[in-house]
Amino acid sequence: MAFEKIPRYLVSFDTKNLKRSESDVLIIGSGIAGLTAALKCCQNHSITLLTKGELKETATWYAQGGVATAMSEEDSPELHYQDTMRAGVGLCEPEAVRVLVNEARGAIEDLIELGVDFDRALNGEIKLAREGGHSLSRILHSGDTTGSEILSTLVERIRTCPGIKIQENVFVLDLLTFKNRCVGALVFEPKNKELIIYFAKAIILAAGGCGQIYEVTTSPSIATGDGIAMAYRAGAEVCDLEFIQFHPTALDDKKSPRFLITEALRGEGAYLRDCAGKRFMVGIHPLAELAPRDIVAREMVKVIQKCKACGKKKGDYVYLDATHIPEEILEKRFPAICERCKESGYNLSKDLIPVSPAAHYVMGGIKIDTFGRASLPGLYVSGEVACTGIHGANRLASNSLLEGLVFSRRICAFLKDHINAVAEKDVFEGSLTYDLSRKKKSIAVPDLSADRHGGRQDLDKYKDTLRKIISSYVGVVRDKEGLKKALAEISKLSEEVFEIQFDEVEGFELQNMLIVAELIIQSALAREESRGAHFRGDFPETDDLNWKKHIILRRDLRVPKYMKVKDA
Ligand SMILES: Cc1cc2nc3c(=O)[nH]c(=O)nc-3n(C[C@H](O)[C@H](O)[C@H](O)COP(=O)(O)OP(=O)(O)OC[C@H]3O[C@@H](n4cnc5c(N)ncnc54)[C@H](O)[C@@H]3O)c2cc1C
Numbered sequence: 001m002a003f004e005k006i007p008r009y010l011v012s013f014d015t016k017n018l019k020r021s022e023s024d025v026l027i028i029g030s031g032i033a034g035l036t037a038a039l040k041c042c043q044n045h046s047i048t049l050l051t052k053g054e055l056k057e058t059a060t061w062y063a064q065g066g067v068a069t070a071m072s073e074e075d076s077p078e079l080h081y082q083d084t085m086r087a088g089v090g091l092c093e094p095e096a097v098r099v100l101v102n103e104a105r106g107a108i109e110d111l112i113e114l115g116v117d118f119d120r121a122l123n124g125e126i127k128l129a130r131e132g133g134h135s136l137s138r139i140l141h142s143g144d145t146t147g148s149e150i151l152s153t154l155v156e157r158i159r160t161c162p163g164i165k166i167q168e169n170v171f172v173l174d175l176l177t178f179k180n181r182c183v184g185a186l187v188f189e190p191k192n193k194e195l196i197i198y199f200a201k202a203i204i205l206a207a208g209g210c211g212q213i214y215e216v217t218t219s220p221s222i223a224t225g226d227g228i229a230m231a232y233r234a235g236a237e238v239c240d241l242e243f244i245q246f247h248p249t250a251l252d253d254k255k256s257p258r259f260l261i262t263e264a265l266r267g268e269g270a271y272l273r274d275c276a277g278k279r280f281m282v283g284i285h286p287l288a289e290l291a292p293r294d295i296v297a298r299e300m301v302k303v304i305q306k307c308k309a310c311g312k313k314k315g316d317y318v319y320l321d322a323t324h325i326p327e328e329i330l331e332k333r334f335p336a337i338c339e340r341c342k343e344s345g346y347n348l349s350k351d352l353i354p355v356s357p358a359a360h361y362v363m364g365g366i367k368i369d370t371f372g373r374a375s376l377p378g379l380y381v382s383g384e385v386a387c388t389g390i391h392g393a394n395r396l397a398s399n400s401l402l403e404g405l406v407f408s409r410r411i412c413a414f415l416k417d418h419i420n421a422v423a424e425k426d427v428f429e430g431s432l433t434y435d436l437s438r439k440k441k442s443i444a445v446p447d448l449s450a451d452r453h454g455g456r457q458d459l460d461k462y463k464d465t466l467r468k469i470i471s472s473y474v475g476v477v478r479d480k481e482g483l484k485k486a487l488a489e490i491s492k493l494s495e496e497v498f499e500i501q502f503d504e505v506e507g508f509e510l511q512n513m514l515i516v517a518e519l520i521i522q523s524a525l526a527r528e529e530s531r532g533a534h535f536r537g538d539f540p541e542t543d544d545l546n547w548k549k550h551i552i553l554r555r556d557l558r559v560p561k562y563m564k565v566k567d568a
Contacts, residue, residue: 006555014433015176021048025048025202026198026202028050028185029058029385030055031058032151032401033385049158058208059211061220063400065146066146067150068104068131068134077102077105080138088396089542091389094567095370103410118149130290132291144262173188180235180376184428185198190504201378201420204382205227205379210223214470214471229511235556237375238552243534244520246358249266261337265337271289272320275310280318304316326349363394368407372414380414383403394532466490480525483521487525548564
């Protein structure tokens with residue numbers, strides 16, 4: 001389906017006929033980005049926070065390794081800056097990275113004050129771990145369940161804040177726009193199959209990533225790219241979407257989503273071995289197993305293909321070997337990983353663990369400035385759904401929790417002074433209507449109870465087809481031929497799917513996944529070079545002369561827009 005055929009809204013509506021709710025700030029998402037924004041903004045404004053599952057159903061919950069911050073005496077924001085810039089392979093925005101590393105410590109101190117319990121040594125000092133791409137140890141962690149420790153603390157705090165209205169299990173369908181300004185959101189309440197309008201002076205979108213478009217991913221089921229798709233439909237610019245990070249070491253037990261085995265385990269000394277037992281990263285990169293994720297993932301793909309070709313192994317995996325690390329260290333430092341491996345029949349201290357790369361993180365997203373402002377006035381964006389420019393072509397490990405913390409704090413600081421600057425003429429009054437069928441001039445509220453789709457089986461079939469296409473042609477290595485095929489197949493699928501008026505969340509998610517898939521393919525086709533996580537088999541070299549620029553897509557542009565990386 002060509003971009004111009006993507007409907008502006010996923011359903012027809014008339015705001016006159018719908019229940020409405022108002023607050024100063026509307027926050028979409030309850031991960032680290034959404035909850036940080038809610039806690040900070042509630043000091044000055046009334047807040048409504050919407051989330052499509054329960055508060056804890058987020059990618060944040062599953063984060064293991066931790067949060068990167070320069071804390072030790074030998075470290076500094078400058079070194080963190082350099083490592084981040086290096087990992088991003090020339091595509092990081094220097095100003096945004098400076099903001100990230102300089103404001104990291106304040107954000108961490110806030111978390112500690114809220115009660116987050118990072119691991120400490122006997123002398124009380126925070127313990128710091130090492131991960132890929134970092135030149136020294138700078139990862140704060142809580143065992144191997146850092147995300148859930150942070151999220152539980154934030155959730156506990158949020159629940160006691162009187163100024164925050166929380167709505168769980170509601171699905172944001174679309175961002176409402178009026179006079180080219182984002183004024184709220186159109187929300188589907190699955191329980192009653194009802195549409196509700198939430199108006200606000202500022203909308204903070206913190207809806208996470210899109211890993212679920214891949215067959216093999218570490219991302220939880222909520223990561224269906226809704227935020228990117230709704231912002232694109234509303235006319236906001238999206239950027240750098242060709243850069244999808246594949247995490248090298250997901251446990252290959254065929255479960256979905258895949259269980260991640262944190263890089264911190266390789267930081268602790270674990271090796272990667274091929275089917276003959278050889279450490280294959282030695283000689284490929286000076287950091288061997290701790291090389292940047294894109295390099296490790298690509299080498300793994302090569303090794304897996306070689307091993308399959310020589311007939312020694314049938315599976316799509318290599319081995320992670322932690323057997324030389326003392327059992328008590330493994331059990332103490334990585335209890336959740338030991339437990340989860342055991343559930344799948346592996347003993348981390350005795351067995352080689354089958355691992356393979358899995359889609360893990362989207363570096364691109366909705367383009368924002370260093371105050372979190374999207375190109376669409378009234379819309380602020382934070383967390384994985386945003387493209388701040390800090391990750392460039394490849395995210396440095398443990399920079400994403402930090403990004404959500406730092407940029408949500410900045411948005412709230414900005415709103416404190418600016419939210420009332422919304423001009424009277426921009427405040428939404430009257431009604432907004434949209435007719436999806438485009439046949440009728442007057443507006444009908446959709447009959448959301450009408451069963452016009454083929455049911456659960458069809459939905460699963462569409463999702464499986466989409467995931468197969470994306471995994472086959474838009475994986476660790478891509479080329480023009482495959483991307484063109486993917487585009488044609490996704491377009492065909494979209495033509496069919498967008499004919500259906502869904503009345504359930506999974507149908508809307510499928511539509512969002514198709515839009516995001518198409519945006520990723522278009523961006524990957526446009527970038528005719530290899531850089532960071534985007535590797536083109538037909539353009540294997542990095543081309544700084546022509547490609548040190550971002551690819552930006554916007555609904556009303558027929559061709560991509562390009563933006564040069566700013567000078568440091
Ligand atoms: C297994 C795993 C391990 C990781 N480990 C680390 C790590 O160690 N360190 C690190 O820095 N990063 C790590 N990451 C990445 C990091 O966890 C995420 O990038 C980060 O948590 C994203 O936070 P977020 O707030 O942007 O989104 P999320 O935490 O994903 O939250 C998104 C929220 O948006 C809501 N939402 C989405 N769509 C809608 C909709 N249509 N309507 C209503 N609500 C909606 C969801 O329900 C959810 O509440 C890891 C990721 C995974 C998957």
